[in-house]
Amino acid sequence: MLNIFLGYACNFKCGYCLQSPSSSPPRHNPQDVDRFVEKIIPYIQNNGIDEISYWGGEPLLYWPRIKAIHEGLLRAGLTFGFVKFVTNGSLLEDHHVEVLNRWDAYVVISHHSWQEPHSSQEPRPTLGKHSQQGESTPPDAPSWDKVARLCRSSVSFLFTHEDLFAWPWFRVLEDLEQHWGRPFFPYVHWVRATEGCAPGFYLTHDDLDIHVPHLWELAEQRLEGDRHAHFMFEGHLRDWRRDFHPDGDSKPMCHGDHHISVDLAGNRYGCHHSARVELRTGSIFAPEGPTPTTERAIAHVEKFVKSGDCMVCPIRSWCRGNCHLSNTHDVDCRLAKKKHKLLAWIDAQENGSNNRNTIKVP
Ligand code: SF4
Numbered sequence: 001m002l003n004i005f006l007g008y009a010c011n012f013k014c015g016y017c018l019q020s021p022s023s024s025p026p027r028h029n030p031q032d033v034d035r036f037v038e039k040i041i042p043y044i045q046n047n048g049i050d051e052i053s054y055w056g057g058e059p060l061l062y063w064p065r066i067k068a069i070h071e072g073l074l075r076a077g078l079t080f081g082f083v084k085f086v087t088n089g090s091l092l093e094d095h096h097v098e099v100l101n102r103w104d105a106y107v108v109i110s111h112h113s114w115q116e117p118h119s120s121q122e123p124r125p126t127l128g129k130h131s132q133q134g135e136s137t138p139p140d141a142p143s144w145d146k147v148a149r150l151c152r153s154s155v156s157f158l159f160t161h162e163d164l165f166a167w168p169w170f171r172v173l174e175d176l177e178q179h180w181g182r183p184f185f186p187y188v189h190w191v192r193a194t195e196g197c198a199p200g201f202y203l204t205h206d207d208l209d210i211h212v213p214h215l216w217e218l219a220e221q222r223l224e225g226d227r228h229a230h231f232m233f234e235g236h237l238r239d240w241r242r243d244f245h246p247d248g249d250s251k252p253m254c255h256g257d258h259h260i261s262v263d264l265a266g267n268r269y270g271c272h273h274s275a276r277v278e279l280r281t282g283s284i285f286a287p288e289g290p291t292p293t294t295e296r297a298i299a300h301v302e303k304f305v306k307s308g309d310c311m312v313c314p315i316r317s318w319c320r321g322n323c324h325l326s327n328t329h330d331v332d333c334r335l336a337k338k339k340h341k342l343l344a345w346i347d348a349q350e351n352g353s354n355n356r357n358t359i360k361v362p
């Protein structure tokens with residue numbers, strides 16, 4: 001996956017955001033796009049890159065540049081098996097939808113726009129500004145009428161200390177489906193306890209005591225045929241089936257041939273949510289030998305995956321030591337082991353037992 005990030009400007013201010021504007025890539029001039037396209041084309045061809053992803057902040061704030069880049073790649077005859085676009089959906093207009101559909105892009109709509117940790121007594125937003133019921137309409141909700149016209153999309157939900165259960169999200173999806181007369185697909189992920197994320201959202205061990213049994217409940221629902229429970233695990237199961245090999249290599253989660261994160265100057269980073277110089281691992285346009293700065297960055301990226309615990313862990317090829325920017329590594333590690341057991345169980349139910357899903361994990 002080639003992750004191209006333009007900057008971290010955003011029209012939302014979510015407390016759990018992994019990105020901080022202070023770690024944004026350098027500002028770009030319009031001519032930087034042309035130079036980038038010219039240089040990235042041979043890089044994509046030479047490295048057989050088939051998957052590309054555009055990131056902000058909010059990428060629609062950078063739409064003219066993203067459009068110029070992708071159209072430039074297509075004009076050069078490049079094709080991609082997977083084009084990913086992650087947006088909060090609030091700025092979507094018809095012309096974006098037309099272009100994203102033409103690119104056959106898979107658009108992930110992040111449906112989590114609360115600014116601060118909230119109390120569980122507060123009313124929760126549901127459908128947003130196009131709500132059928134006209135209730136609790138945050139101004140920053142996705143433009144569902146535009147989302148409904150996307151050919152390939154999912155609605156992404158985030159488990160955090162504040163949100164440990166998927167049921168409210170399934171209700172949102174059901175309301176959307178009823179209103180728009182088409183299916184909506186969930187994608188769930190788990191908060192990363194980075195310095196950009198307010199600590200009030202970090203998952204704790206006490207949270208896992210509640211959350212993990214809920215995941216098992218959802219896994220059972222998947223097997224019983226629940227469509228939302230099916231799709232919320234689908235991407236994670238696919239990754240687990242692809243990456244989990246008990247004797248596999250331990251590459252970092254977000255840096256390697258599988259994850260190439262660059263800004264328009266060709267600087268490469270160990271995380272596509274932070275363009276801090278300390279995470280700059282080199283340049284794809286001007287490759288040079290390691291420098292003390294890039295060596296320090298690589299050491300940071302590998303700090304968990306190359307640790308003694310991870311090196312002997314049987315699930316390292318899938319877990320990859322987890323997020324190297326996390327402030328709650330012990331919680332992440334425990335959750336990864338629990339998720340592995342759960343995914344292995346689902347796999348065994350659906351595909352029959354094999355030696356991969358009976359591996360014992362401490
Ligand atoms: S589960 Fe824990 S020990 Fe195993 S690879 Fe992940 S972070 Fe490392």
Ligand code: SF4
Nearest residue numbers: 192254271272323324
């Ligand atoms: S290091 Fe990887 S997992 Fe962690 S915030 Fe960055 S992209 Fe996400």
